[in-house]
Amino acid sequence: MKPPGPGSIQFVLGARRQGFLSYVGSLWHQHGDLFQAKIGPRTLVFAMHPDAVERVAVSHRSNYDKLRSYDPVREFLLGDGLVSSTGDLWRRQRKWMAPFYTPKGVQTYAEAMLRDGERLVERWGDLAKRAAEVDIAEEMTFVTASIILKAMFSTETLDAIHQIKDAVETMIGFASNRMTSLPLPLWVPTGKNQKYLAARTLVHRLINEIIAQRRAMPESDWPDDLLSRMMNARDEETGQPMAESLLRDESITTFFAGHETTARTMTFAWYALAANPAVADELRAELDHVLGGRAPTVSDLRALPYTLQVVKESLRLYPAAPFYIRDAVGPDTLGGFEIPAGAGVMLSPYFTHRHPGFWEHPERFDPARWRKENESKQHAYAYHPFAAGPRICIGNNFSLLESHLLLAMLAQRFVPKLRTGYVPQWEMQGTLHLGNGLPMTITARD
Numbered sequence: 001m002k003p004p005g006p007g008s009i010q011f012v013l014g015a016r017r018q019g020f021l022s023y024v025g026s027l028w029h030q031h032g033d034l035f036q037a038k039i040g041p042r043t044l045v046f047a048m049h050p051d052a053v054e055r056v057a058v059s060h061r062s063n064y065d066k067l068r069s070y071d072p073v074r075e076f077l078l079g080d081g082l083v084s085s086t087g088d089l090w091r092r093q094r095k096w097m098a099p100f101y102t103p104k105g106v107q108t109y110a111e112a113m114l115r116d117g118e119r120l121v122e123r124w125g126d127l128a129k130r131a132a133e134v135d136i137a138e139e140m141t142f143v144t145a146s147i148i149l150k151a152m153f154s155t156e157t158l159d160a161i162h163q164i165k166d167a168v169e170t171m172i173g174f175a176s177n178r179m180t181s182l183p184l185p186l187w188v189p190t191g192k193n194q195k196y197l198a199a200r201t202l203v204h205r206l207i208n209e210i211i212a213q214r215r216a217m218p219e220s221d222w223p224d225d226l227l228s229r230m231m232n233a234r235d236e237e238t239g240q241p242m243a244e245s246l247l248r249d250e251s252i253t254t255f256f257a258g259h260e261t262t263a264r265t266m267t268f269a270w271y272a273l274a275a276n277p278a279v280a281d282e283l284r285a286e287l288d289h290v291l292g293g294r295a296p297t298v299s300d301l302r303a304l305p306y307t308l309q310v311v312k313e314s315l316r317l318y319p320a321a322p323f324y325i326r327d328a329v330g331p332d333t334l335g336g337f338e339i340p341a342g343a344g345v346m347l348s349p350y351f352t353h354r355h356p357g358f359w360e361h362p363e364r365f366d367p368a369r370w371r372k373e374n375e376s377k378q379h380a381y382a383y384h385p386f387a388a389g390p391r392i393c394i395g396n397n398f399s400l401l402e403s404h405l406l407l408a409m410l411a412q413r414f415v416p417k418l419r420t421g422y423v424p425q426w427e428m429q430g431t432l433h434l435g436n437g438l439p440m441t442i443t444a445r446d
């Protein structure tokens, strides 16, 4: 049996009228856990049940790959980096990169996280004196961009951080636009094409320069960052180093995948704390008790479980990656429905995390769900903010460490206050996004 769902025109109009997230939510209520939409000649299947996540991402993953759905990402943004590569190349790269991202491996970057966190504490201290309003989304994007650039390239200068950040953001906007519209070929000199090409040239040049500078130094002087580690890695079988173009693709991929998602998660956590004062009180009580006003270190984190629970609950209710897609290689059956070969299967952290069959009061922001005794009762695939299976986000430990540290540093000193009357406009723009930003006034705690 074919899955139920709207035709092409109905889907496009519905998504435009209602907004993508809200429209997909209404289709879920109407059709249940599996439904399809036609997008031109393509079939897009939405699968919300945790069992479908297990089948697509784990047990039947050989039938679900990153094929044509990822073409624009490969062509315009990430090349053969880890997010978009497939087959043997992906396997080899993942094996090379995995040791850099283990829970222990990511601790090397804690110093950069703490230094940038301190810089933000100082900045917010000044803002608090003036009771200034800022867009928290921008504050979080800048700090996470700065951290990932330090981790990758040991970049310290603010100017370089702004340059790379702005150019990669232009490339991201361009690539996601190509996925949702019918664009003109790249050789047509439209304003958008030219802006994209200029941004791509700049990013490639900056990264090539950093690699060349490093090659010109004795290896013993290379900084201990991700780029040096990638440049030092050798293929187990051939003994060959990573090709120059792959070094560049992996660098852009790490920057792309490694800052915006964490920035969004932190932004949504600030929103949730402002909207749930009892949670904010419990968080600050934990921070005061353990830290007593001093800055946290990595070894304090074990004693700050509630702080991490707040991050995990933000990732449940507001997952930065609300959907991820796989292309069905051959036909399959999901939830009793036929999935044709070539269909794009959309798995959705956003909706699985709100599934009433697996979450009590799913709309409630409740970090207590993440106490050990409660966590162990959950379905293994009801929570997948970082995807699942072998292609699970390689940076999940990095991101959790970063969010845990930053939240501890900032929440113990400041109470950002939401602008009166603010109503969040949740939007899907590749990642989950607040269309109207997050205007908050920074105030210091006593």
Ligand code: HEM
Residues within 6 Å of the ligand: 082, 083, 084, 094, 253, 254, 257, 258, 259, 261, 262, 265, 319, 320, 321, 324, 325, 385, 386, 387, 390, 391, 392, 393, 394, 395, 396, 398, 399
């Ligand atoms: C809250 C923060 C983050 C979220 C929600 C997140 C989410 C995800 C998701 C859902 C995927 C799967 C995408 C797909 O299969 O289509 C993914 C993959 C990936 N993420 Fe993250 N991510 C986060 C942070 C990071 C960080 C900090 C890094 C790097 C430092 C990173 C690097 C990657 C890479 C390289 C992949 C591809 C892995 C592979 O296919 O082998 N991510 N992420």
